Amino acid sequence: xxxxxTKADRLQRQTEQLGKxxxxxxxxxxxxxxxxxxxSDEPTVLIPIEQRIQQRAxxxxxxxxxxxxxxxxxxxxxxxxIKGTQANAAAA
Numbered sequence: 001x002x003x004x005x006t007k008a009d010r011l012q013r014q015t016e017q018l019g020k021x022x023x024x025x026x027x028x029x030x031x032x033x034x035x036x037x038x039x040s041d042e043p044t045v046l047i048p049i050e051q052r053i054q055q056r057a058x059x060x061x062x063x064x065x066x067x068x069x070x071x072x073x074x075x076x077x078x079x080x081x082i083k084g085t086q087a088n089a090a091a092a
Contacts, residue, residue: 011072014072015071015072049082049083049086052082053075053078053079053082054075054078055078056078056081056082057071057074057075057077057078058074059078060074060077060078061074
């Protein structure tokens with residue numbers, strides 16, 4: 001009989017999967033150009049989508065006062081925001 005997975009088990013597995021993604025080599029990360037306009041004083045640099053999501057997730061973590069335990073929530077929200085921005089830009 002299969003064991004019932006708890007929410008903590010699922011979160012642990014998802015966290016491990018996210019860690020594996022972060023360990024990938026740069027040539028394994030999808031190379032998708034940024035659709036966000038750079039700030040006027042910053043050089044134009046194309047950042048792979050996964051790095052942008054990671055950066056936004058960290059910003060969300062900082063906004064919450066650096067409280068732990070919300071890593072997956074932050075990642076998923078950042079992913080929705082970044083991919084939503086790209087979808088809106090493509091539709092325009």
